[in-house]
Amino acid sequence: MLGLPDAVTTCLFDLDGVLTDTASVHRKAWQQMFDAFLKARDGDGFQPFTGDDYNEYVDGKPRQDGVRDFLASRDINLPDGTPDDPPTAETVWGLGNRKNNLVQDEIAQHGVEVYEGSRRYLQQAQARGLRRIVVSSSANTAMVLRVTGLEQYVEGRIDGVTLREQNIKGKPAPDSYLAGAKLAGAPPDQCAVFEDAVSGVEAGHAGHFGCVVGVDRVGHADALRAGGADVVVQDLSQLIDEEK
Ligand SMILES: O=P(O)(O)OC[C@H]1O[C@@H](O)[C@H](O)[C@@H](O)[C@@H]1O
Structure with missing residues (x-):
């Protein structure tokens, strides 16, 4: 059937x-968040977050696992922090919250x-x-x-x-x-x-x-x-x- x-x-x-x-909404938000993070960390020569990075390290996984697995692929280790970390915090939760704000803003503005x-x-x-x-x-x-x-x-x-x-x-x-x-x-x-x-x-x-x-x-x-x-x-x- x-x-x-x-x-x-x-x-x-x-x-x-x-x-x-909405996979495309998540993909864009991840890219925006990680590129800003990497640029602040490594300067203009930073290595951007790519579509392949999304597919391999982030797609389909819970938010915290996506943050952790992508950062590990670049040998970056951040403390977990806590769920109520502000989006400015340099922690796994902070970066995840930063990305989630972008997703929610996009959905509020343009729907699904x-x-x-x-x-x-x-x-x-x-x-x-x-x-x-x-x-x-x-x-x-x-x-x-x-x-x-x-x-x-x-x-x-x-x-x-x-x-x-x-x-x-x-x-x-x-x-x-x-x-x-x-x-x-x-x-x-x-x-x-x-x-x-x-x-x-x-x-x-x-x-x-x-x-x-x-x-x-x-x-x-x-x-x-x-x-x-x-x-x-x-x-x-x-x-x-x-x-x-
Ligand atoms: O950040 P959220 O909304 O909890 O979603 C986590 C993940 O949820 C999955 O359904 C998406 O495929 C991922 O791209 C996303 O990162």
């Missing part, structure tokens, strides 16, 4: 880049675009009785689902706030998707994972889910397949068309 193996009863959807065009194919897929999944859970590393998930009106299609969520509160490991560990399956009351082999990040398809693969759908919005289909995607599409509407 809907391009998925017959045994699948439950869809576990990543949010940013799968349901909404929903992928129409994903909205239709959610509607179809609902109509056909598939369970629908959002599993995202983002602590902004509730806000994004609310401003887009997508919350009406979603039965539950595991997000960046849940991960922190319940001490659940972020992607590429399978734990957040396993928590999503548990929330739906479905065994992993009856769940399909929908992911646009390499760290996310790795999480789906590691969790032995019934199917891992890679969503390629930026031309990284090969990396998604190598990470463990069983099938790669450019848009979820392609899975609906297969039904006809």
Whole structure:
């Protein structure tokens, strides 16, 4: 059904880049924040944060892991600090808060675009009785689902706030998707994972889910397949068309 193996009863959807065009918002905010940080640190000759840096060290991971993993790739070690560090603090939390302000300003000013194919897929999944859970590393998930009106299609969520509160490991560990399956009351082999990040398809693969759908919005289909995607599409509407 809907391009998925017959045994699948439950869809576990990543949010940013799968349901909404917000991976690009995160990518830009990370770049702006890290470039300003690196320039202040290393001067005009600084080595900028690239799209490859985003894909490899940041994409799909919880915010603090993204900060830590990118800084480690440049041999930079900052103290963690605390969640209420101001955005000016030179700590992992401070840089994360700096980036989060940029994301929230952008969304407040320009809103969020929903992928129409994903909205239709959610509607179809609902109509056909598939369970629908959002599993995202983002602590902004509730806000994004609310401003887009997508919350009406979603039965539950595991997000960046849940991960922190319940001490659940972020992607590429399978734990957040396993928590999503548990929330739906479905065994992993009856769940399909929908992911646009390499760290996310790795999480789906590691969790032995019934199917891992890679969503390629930026031309990284090969990396998604190598990470463990069983099938790669450019848009979820392609899975609906297969039904006809
Ligand atoms: O900073 P937030 O909103 O908690 O999100 C953390 C991460 O959430 C993921 O969903 C995005 O793919 C990442 O790019 C982002 O960095």
